[in-house]
Amino acid sequence: MGLSNPSGLPVVVLIVPFVLLFVALYTLWMLLGEVKVRYFARGRPRQRLGMAVCASVVLLIVLQSLGQLTLRDVLTVAAIITVGYLYLARMRSTVSSA
DSSP: OTTSOGGGSOHHHHHHHHHHHHHHHHHHHHHHHHHHHHHTOSSOOOHHHHHHHHHHHHHHHHHHHTTOOOHHHHHHHHHHHHHHHHHHHHHHHHHHHO
16 A cells, blocks of 8 residues: 555555454454453453444544544544443343343
């Protein structure tokens, strides 16, 4: 990517590195979760939290690469991830108790 001119590339070629970055980050999240479960604590890795964290990191990197990243964007992404995670946790507890 560093050797090419982004204005001359198809959009798919520009998106693929960010998808691969998400996959790599999520795989690392799950690996660290498995290590934590195996050696330090009981339970299981939190997949939804991992997806949310990895997606927000990739989104922030995309915004930074476009030159659009500000503190306001970081706070907005953090708020959206927090509210979404709490909402999903509440929905999950409501469904399991019914």
